[in-house]
Amino acid sequence: GDQGTGSPAQRGVSLVMRGVLPPYDGQLMLGLGDNFYMAGVRSVTDPQWEQKFESMYPPALGAIPFHPTIGDHDHCWNSSALVAYTPLSKNWRLPHFYYTLEKEIPGGGSVQFIVTDSVGLEG
Numbered sequence: 001g002d003q004g005t006g007s008p009a010q011r012g013v014s015l016v017m018r019g020v021l022p023p024y025d026g027q028l029m030l031g032l033g034d035n036f037y038m039a040g041v042r043s044v045t046d047p048q049w050e051q052k053f054e055s056m057y058p059p060a061l062g063a064i065p066f067h068p069t070i071g072d073h074d075h076c077w078n079s080s081a082l083v084a085y086t087p088l089s090k091n092w093r094l095p096h097f098y099y100t101l102e103k104e105i106p107g108g109g110s111v112q113f114i115v116t117d118s119v120g121l122e123g
Helices: 008-024 048-054 080-084
Strands: 099-104 110-115
Touching: none
Parallel strands: none
Antiparallel strands: 099 110
């Protein structure tokens, strides 16, 4: 979480991911919120998509889907754009503010992830 700054530190994490991910054959990546500091995105065409996600992570992710959750900073402008961006991206996968994701485990069984928007639950 708290990755959406566009800072040199975020770029450094992306570079480390490029070296760590390939040997592990990752099938998905989970994001823990605050994808776009300081106030989220305004639309699906906001330049932050390119600056803080598309140019930052896909070179490291390859075809691995990135399944985020929404943090408090993501709610400031247009949080619905975070869902609307999903069909426009190779990696970004946010079907709804609340969703589940089930993945098979090698050797049998599965794991289910339950993704919630805790800001939306505050009431």
